[in-house]
Amino acid sequence: MMRKRMDLHTGIKYCMLMWYWISKNPGKPKHEWPMLETIEGVYGDIMHDCFACHLCFKDCSACPLIGLFNPTEEYYEGACENNLESPYNKWSHAYWGFRYNAASHQATNKRIMVWQAKKIADYCKNLLVEMEKK
Numbered sequence: 001m002m003r004k005r006m007d008l009h010t011g012i013k014y015c016m017l018m019w020y021w022i023s024k025n026p027g028k029p030k031h032e033w034p035m036l037e038t039i040e041g042v043y044g045d046i047m048h049d050c051f052a053c054h055l056c057f058k059d060c061s062a063c064p065l066i067g068l069f070n071p072t073e074e075y076y077e078g079a080c081e082n083n084l085e086s087p088y089n090k091w092s093h094a095y096w097g098f099r100y101n102a103a104s105h106q107a108t109n110k111r112i113m114v115w116q117a118k119k120i121a122d123y124c125k126n127l128l129v130e131m132e133k134k
Contacts, residue, residue, distance in 0.1 A: 003044040009131055012064055014039060015051035016124035022091075023117035027098050052080075055103060068123045087123075090131045091116035 030049035056062035092114035
């Protein structure tokens with residue numbers, strides 16, 4: 001069955017919706033977002049459960065969120081994961097810390113996850129606003 005190609009606006013919109021959901025459901029992984037299965041039914045598997053990765057297909061220089069991740073020359077590829085200042089990197093570390101660290105750290109990790117997820121979602125929202133102005 002032929003899958004539909006996702007356009008930039010749609011990918012950014014889904015990215016925003018997913019990260020707002022994550023910010024309201026800290027401790028839940030991306031693959032548990034309720035809309036993901038339906039979207040994959042239309043567009044096929046979403047690479048890394050990440051709409052930005054799906055849009056740029058392994059070419060990090062084409063990532064629509066690259067400005068958020070402040071890539072350096074050293075960490076351009078995989079800037080979202082490799083740059084310690086990246087909101088995704090911070091969310092990811094807090095997520096895994098939340099799942100596997102002592103209960104005494106869970107409240108801190110939860111706050112970090114909410115804050116970083118909102119940063120990503122807000123960045124996507126701003127991208128959509130800019131796209132609609134054009």
